[in-house]
Amino acid sequence: MRPTIPAILLTTIFALPALADDWQDTLDAARGQTVYWNAWGGDERTNAFISWVNEELSRRHDVSVRQVKLTDTAEAVTRVISEKAAGKDRGGSVDLIWINGPNFLAMKEQGLLHGPFVADLPNARYLDLSPGSASSVDFTVPVEGMESPWRLARFVFNYDSARIGEPPRTMAALGDWAKANPGRFTHPDPSNFIGATFLKQALIELAPDKAVLQEPASDADFDAATAPLWEWYDALRPHLWRQGEAFPENEFIQQQMMNDGVLDISMSFDPASAAAAIRQGLLPDSTRVFVPEGGSIGNVSFVAIPYNAANRQGAEVVANFLLAPHVQAHMQNIEVLGSFSVLDPSRLHAEAQAAFEALPSDPALPALEDLGPTLLEPHASWMDRLSEEWARRYTR
Template sequence: MRFSVLTLLALGFASPALADWSHTLAEAKGQTVYWNAWGGDARTNGFIAWASGETERLYGVKIEQVKLSDTAEAVSRVLSEKAAGQDAGGSVDMIWINGPNFLAMKDQGLLHGPFVADLPNAKYLDLGAASPASVDFTVPVEGMESPWRLAKFVFAYDSARVSYMPDTMAGFVEWAAKHKGRMTHPDPSNFMGATFLKQALIELAPEPGALQQPVTEEAFAAQTAPLWAWYDALRPNLWREGESFPENQSVQNQMLNDGEVDVSMSFDPASTAAGIADGSLPETARVWVPKAGSIGNISFVAIPYNAAHAAGAEVVANFLLEPATQAHMQDISVLGSFSVLDAGKLDEAGRAGFAALPSAPALPALADLGPTLLEPHASWMERLTAEWAKRYTK
């Protein structure tokens, strides 16, 4: 039996009528929350539109998605408002944010909060100090941003053309030599290409623990030396001999679908099944991760310090943590994003909502994805992509 979102909400997942929360709900009613979020994925945009309908129906709070091509656009807007002395009534109410952008806003005092512990649905989260819900690219969250979806780096490959995948990132050197020109990665100026390099760096670094600390020149030289040796061996056997790269994941997915390459990559384990369903990937596409696991992180939402509709933004953040919302989000026909909730904190109805979700041949179970590897400190990504560009672009 499938449980709809509305059924699960009716079974008791609406926000508890706590005194402080009741005040927040009253203040939020009638507000429109301007959620600044990357607009490059149609399924995510559709989910946000659905969420707007639900929050308006349940709480009188509308969501207006401000579609970004880069999260830094919203950060710059908040910075400009602060510089102009606009400490209230800001134009950005909520941001889908991670890593360097969160660190920049936190360091510059641009965030509202801490607020996460005040959300009624925070009871479903593991907020321990070492939990992925409490750390963003090694930076402690400290209640200044709220989880909403799980991301995990995976590869997609066409099983009709590829008989095996390597067990490790190091194994791609031999694999690419045997499948010359059939592998590439997005340009590292795009976060997907940068993640490909980070995945290899975590495996190849002599001291992976060093990646959890802010980068230094000495550490960078020592930890990346094996990476560049690996990449030098890999590059000649890449598509177009590593002289050019697809702009982003979407372009590489199209190349996989057209048979131009055999491998693509994603930060969404369900994207391969979704791509098969919508015809953008071949039916024989499947998901692979290295045996040692892959980089994973939680996507968060943050509220700027000067948000005009902070109460409404808190209501939206809380709605995103409803077990019913998380189950709806994980539905492969909707978004397919794995839940950020701690399954051990759910009651029977909450667990039933997830158990009833549909499956697909290319949809991995969480256990199939292996261990989640922590992102390096945010400072490593900028240094890594700059060095790659210096070495491999003309």
């Protein structure tokens, strides 16, 4: 039985610090607001967590949270762009966005973001905001306080340990494994984020000069960096499921194929997804997680506030709440969401650290140290070019 912390102690541990007058002003202004959080709606665990955030903030601060479920973050960005074009600089329909690097860059360059605001959040004291830290850079773009972190993401492979004794831990080894086990591996279509991330993971391992990946992709750099990737992929493709002539639309279809016994390996940008899927009967009990031996792509998920948000103060209250230690611990619980915390453990008091240590474990849930080094995302320009070049080469 895992150790537990009495509710009364949790209340003491995570009591909010005395608020400065300016933050109290924000709380007062936010009271009664409804924050429209535009967030990808494809994961029921995340949707349930956002519902919990709504319940907690409604009770604590009279701030409601309504999730606007997206299939693509660009939907919310397009809405803000349209409002700006129409001259709607106040009272916008988007209050908060779970945003990704390319869309953050686009909004930042077009002046579509509110901020900087992160340093003003009381719970930002638990973050490492030093230059170059994971909470200060998004796809090589300096955050500069214009978006707030809320969860960690890492690219991982899931494999069926009942069929694979030792999984392939390099891209070269993956190619050899696929050749020896034809049709038992594939990846989502690179028009999907996970499929594109698979190509980026391979590119980082195979590129002759990895430093160029942190800069905008020029024609010459792109051709030189990707030449070994395409050579490797050309050799891999005939051994993929359906000889690489068709691909699952997304990671969830690929996961279903693994659960059906069609595939032995799948992939995800969530190290906890395998453990959660097993509990839901969506993956075999024998599923385990591995990462390439040199580490895997990782990044922090952020939330941003559009420049014309109608409920800006409420959005800041949501962003601050997401950084509270008890919220991060709740989110990291595999029975809730399983996402690793963005907080700097060295900045947490002992009782808060104990709350994380008391979280339940799971055979399919890797420890943070098991995930190895975190590899930096390439500059946002590389992802679009990779997907486009893959489509040009391998689709008809």
